[in-house]
Amino acid sequence: MSTRAHARGRVPSGLKRLLALSARPVVAGGESGLWRWLIPALAIAVLALVGQRAAVAAHAADRAHAVAAEATALASDVVLDRDGPDLRHRAVAFAAAHPDDVDAADLARRLERGNDRLAALRASIAGARAVEDRYAGDASRAAGGARAASLMLIALALGLAVLLLWCVWARRSAARAAKQEQRFRSIVRNSSDLILVVGGRGDVIDCTPVVEKMLGRSVAGVVGSDFAALVHADDESPLTTPGPWRARHADGSWIDVESTCTDLRDDATVGGLVLVIRDVRERNAMEQRLHHAAFHDPLTGLANRALFEDRMRQAVARGRRTGAKLAVLFVDLDDFKTVNDSLGHAAGDELLRLTAARLDTCLRGADTAARLGGDEFALLLEDLEGAEGAVAVAQRVHDALALPFTIAEEEIFVQASVGIALHENGQLDEELMRNADMAMYAAKGAGKGRHELFRPVMHEAAQRRLQLTGDLRRAVRDNEFFVDYQPLIDLSDGTMLGAEALVRWEHPRLGRISPADFIPLAEETGLITQIGTFVLSEACHAARAWHDLQQSDRQAYVSVNLSPRQFRPPGRLVDEVKRITAEAGLDPSYLLLEITESVLLSDRENAAHDLTQLRALGVRVAIDDFGTGYSSLSYLRDFPIDIVKMDRSFVRDLGRGRADDALVRSVLELGQALDMQIVAEGIEEASQLDWLRDLQCGIGQGYYFSQPVSGERLAEIFKQPASRS
Known part of the structure; x- marks a missing residue:
């Protein structure tokens, strides 16, 4: 049985405080103080949970205990109707008011009006004094019991709060786990x-x-x-x-x-x-494609250099162990650049693909064909009986390439130079490759379209070639070149119409170097451009000097050979001709420029533009070595050509067969039909001269008339009639 009363008191701050009074047979102050202490204590616990410092929580706890104690004492005084001063002072302490503002009697009256059960409380308290006396003997003990009970309630409240939070957390965790499991199942079900x-x-x-x-x-x-x-x-x-x-x-x-x-x-x-x-x-x-791409040529599908060298190393190692013979063949297409430039890169690529297919047919199953780059191919022949087997394969290569290729609805004829290197005991694979390369260059230098077996002397030739390249650069720098001239003769009366300028190199240590040895090197290194400019300038100045010496009105012209490199970049040659003829004081009409078909094939549009501009200056143009290489009648139609020089191979066989005679006759008739002059090169015998006169060939040159001579010697010849007619 307990009786409780509630009262509200106002403090100066304007806030209301609720006093809860109990008359149960326990310490009334402990009961009412417990609840007033529990609320701030719970607040303290919450503050601690959210991370408040321990010092702040301790200070708040002490204040809460003090407030609870004051509330308990004040409630007891009111209920027991004790003297006013004590009541007033407690009220002042509890409400934080000034003592003069608190009237004990007025406070008691307000409490009594506010709660009709105050009298009943007082009666109950009187009946409960015996119980109170049990606890009054030891006030501190009662206070300690109240604090312990308070702490128990706090622990219970905190436990309930923690339980509630745990339940919420567990439920959410279960939901998250279920969602994660669902997500995981979906991932697993849809995994590749x-x-x-x-x-x-x-x-x-x-x-x-x-x-x-x-x-x-x-x-x-x-x-x-x-x-x-x-x-x-x-x-x-x-x-x-x-x-x-x-x-x-x-x-x-x-x-x-x-x-x-x-x-x-x-x-x-x-x-x-x-x-x-x-x-x-x-x-x-994908790995197979990458592996194939790493070791095969993408254009032809043949092995590339890396795969070829790897197989060659294995074959060399096997040959050392077993004594098996093997060979490497280097195959280089002759004049492939001419085809590539004339028909375009797409046609050139198609030619390489078709060539690769034909090379593959020349091999056995254990052999390897590779494209090393550009128009260079290599063949690895294993388990040979001797050099005869490698030579037989080389001949099969020539036979396979002899058949025409049809590309872009045109028939193209190609040939190849083949170098053969046999593996010798103790020879390294790098040496084998180098030897095959040197043999290939020897075949190309011997006339192309053939094969050569490597010989040790070729290594010496390669060393000389390397040394000659260095010497050639020095010769350009030190101006070691000079120009000789070979007369061009009117075959009808033997008079000299002009002369062809021919470059010569006098090596300070080796003496005179053949043009057949240094011209290809000059082309490869690009030095031919500087050499060509030198020859053009020398020839124009020499022609101007001849005109001063000639007594007749029929003045001689000079013919100069040009390299395809001299046409690059477009317009360069035209500007150079203008400058040099102006410096020499030579009328451009006395200048004849000889070009090969490769010039017309390399860049048709730019070549046609430059030749047209040269024609506008008065310069004449001749096609040199007509009838060899990739001769096409369309060049004579599409380009401003004035003279056709018939190759010496046609003249050499005149009178020896009906086919050769018919061929020369056809070239002469073509020139007459196109209103072009025909020059016969390489006339060395009187019988050749007679044949050409009978066929009404207009101009000729060759050793029959004169070998190349110096400019000074040629000036003397101009004053005389032809020495042989």
């Missing part, structure tokens, strides 16, 4: 990898739906089946060996896969071996 669980008896107890895409089988068809039936008999079991293996598709084919295995037989939720299987067909195909 097949997840398959194999039970203890080797049967499949579960798998993901991707099995339909990977193996063409349904989940129902796989679950319960024997897993071993899916594995190729020659492969290790993926249950014991992770890595690649072959899985049986529903259509009976075998596909490349790889897998890892995790033993979860002790896991009650799984109870088996978990395989994660990945389809690696696309990856393997």
Whole structure:
């Protein structure tokens, strides 16, 4: 049985305080103080939970205890109707008011009006004094009991709060776990990898739906089946060996896969071996393509240099162990650049592809064909009986390339220079490659379209070639060149019409170097441009000097050979001719420029533009060595050509066969039809001169009339009639 009363008191701050009074047979102050202390104590606990410092929490706890004590004492005084001063002072202490503002009697009246049960409380308190006396003997003991009870209630409240928070957290955690499990299941179900669980008896107890895409089988068809039936008999079991293996598709084919295995037989939720299987067909195909691209030429599909050298090293090592003979052939297409420039790079690429296919037909199964770059190919021949076998393959290469190629609806004839190097005991693979390369250059230098077997003397020639290249650069720098002239004769009366300028090199140590030796080097190194400018200038000045010496009105012209390099960049040659003829004081009409068909093929549009501008200056143009290489009648039609120089090979065979005579006659008739002059080169015999006169050839040159002579000697010849007619 307990009786409680509530009263409200106002403090100066304007806030109201609620006083709860109890008359149960316990210490009234402890009861009312407990609840007033519990509320701030809970607040303190909350503050501590959110991270308030311990010092702040302790200070707040002390204040809460003090407030609770004052509230308890004040409540007791009011209930027991004690003297006013004590009541007033307690009220002042509790309400934080000034003593003069508190009237004990007025406070008691207000409490009495505010609570009709105050009298009943007082009566109850009187009946409970005996109980109170039990506790009054030891006030501190009662206060300690009240504090302990308060702490118990605080612990209970905090425990309930923690329980509530834990319940909320557990529920949310369960929801998150369920969501994560759902997400995980979705990921597993939609994974591109097949997840398959194999039970203890080797049967499949579960798998993901991707099995339909990977193996063409349904989940129902796989679950319960024997897993071993899916594995190729020659492969290790993926249950014991992770890595690649072959899985049986529903259509009976075998596909490349790889897998890892995790033993979860002790896991009650799984109870088996978990395989994660990945389809690696696309990856393997990509690796194969990358491997093929790394070791094969993308244009022709032949082996590239890296693969060729690797196979050659293996063959050399095998030859050292077993004594087996092998050879390397270098194949270089002659004048391929001319075809490439004339018909375009697409046609040139097609020619390389067709050439590669023909070369492949010349080999046996164990041999290797490779494209080293550009128009260079290499053949590796293994298990040969001797040099005869390598020479036979080289001849098959010539025969295969002799047939015309049809590209862009045009027939193209090509030939190749082939170098052959046999492996000798102790020879390194690098030496084998170098020797084949030197033999190929020897074949090209010997006239192209042929093959040469490497000989040690070729190494010496290569060393001389390297040394000559360095000397050539020095010769350009030190101006070691000079110009000789070979007369051009009117075959009708033997008079000299002009002369062809021919460059010569006087080496300070080696003496005179043949043009056949240094002109190709000059072309390769680009020095031909500087040499060509020198020759053009010398020839123009020499022609101007001849005119001063000639007594007749028929003044001689000078002919100068040009390299295709001199036409690059476009317009350069035209500007150079203007400048040099102006410096020499020579009328451009007395200048004849000789070009080969390669000039017309290299860049048709720019060549035509430059030749047209030269024609506008009065310069005449001649096609040199007509009838060799890639002769085409369209050049004579499309370009401003004035003179055609018939190659010396036609003149050499005159009178020796009907076919040769008919060929020369056809060239002369063509010139007459196109209103072009024909010059016959290489006249060395009187019989040749007679034939050419009978065929009405207008101009000729050759040793029959004069060898190349110096400019000074030629000036004397101009004053005389032709020495032989």
